[in-house]
Amino acid sequence: MEEVPERLAAKPSWLITQLAVHARRLVFDGFTAAGARGYHYRILAALDEFGAASQAELGRRCRMDRSDVVAAVGGLVDQGFVDKAPDPDHGRRNKVTLTRAGAQQLQRLDRALDRAQDDLLQPLSAEDREVLTRLLTRVLARHEPK
Amino acid sequence: MEEVPERLAAKPSWLITQLAVHARRLVFDGFTAAGARGYHYRILAALDEFGAASQAELGRRCRMDRSDVVAAVGGLVDQGFVDKAPDPDHGRRNKVTLTRAGAQQLQRLDRALDRAQDDLLQPLSAEDREVLTRLLTRVLARHEPK
DNA sequence: GCCCAATGTTGGTGCGACCAACATTAGTGG
């Protein structure tokens, strides 16, 4: 494979965005085999950890735009992984709930995601993975204000 | 800001892809101010470091699809940053050359890119940045076969 | 000389991220 220009290869932004391409491909392949996409997993995970929520709250937790939440929740409803009903206590708000089938789907996706992590970080030792995770967490926190 | 589900926040693939979002925004903003996009910078950098090249070679070096190289080179030609002419030694092949104006544009983009790196890695010390870069380089190398 | 690989090009696809606008409802400050 031809070499990447040095001024590119040396830039953290290049390393991160290029590695993100591979990470997405690995995760995407695993999710596709289970009939899901990234947005679906995020929503299922948020519902599982924090319980039923409005679409707006899901959007904030999953770092998704409201309009994209609409589409993703719609898909999950069609698949029976999620229920969506008007919130009785709150006029306009919807209440999105994880179904039993949704919880099972989440488990499948979790396994696929774990495999993807292993593939992604293959060359690193457990300690190196720890170091990398901590550094990335610190940097990301800086860019997710408040 | 609402908290991200833990099973997401703990995954390296999440950290990398989310950080890539911020990295791209920072770089994009800098490039946009100079009238360029990511693909343009890659090509200018490759031409500067390795000299005139065919579009296919640019694609391999810049990790771009051939078809995307066509569009990006076309844009650079329109801006006068690059010359494109049939390779006399090689029938079908094109020879893409960096112009003087293109070299200046590359310098502008380099400065913008350097500022973006600083913004991106703000919370990290110089040593931590070094560690992060080395780890990312190792992982990325694994996923760029041969 | 023939076949295969490489090249340039056109015209698509998809995901993830994002934005504007609108209607509707919930709070909040006078």
Add this chain to the structure above:
DNA sequence: CCACTAATGTTGGTCGCACCAACATTGGGC
């Protein structure tokens, strides 16, 4: 209590980056 603002759901877009298939054309290997 009422007016105004904030929040919510929804529709219907845009954009960058990555990628694919197909085709015509040309070069090099056998």
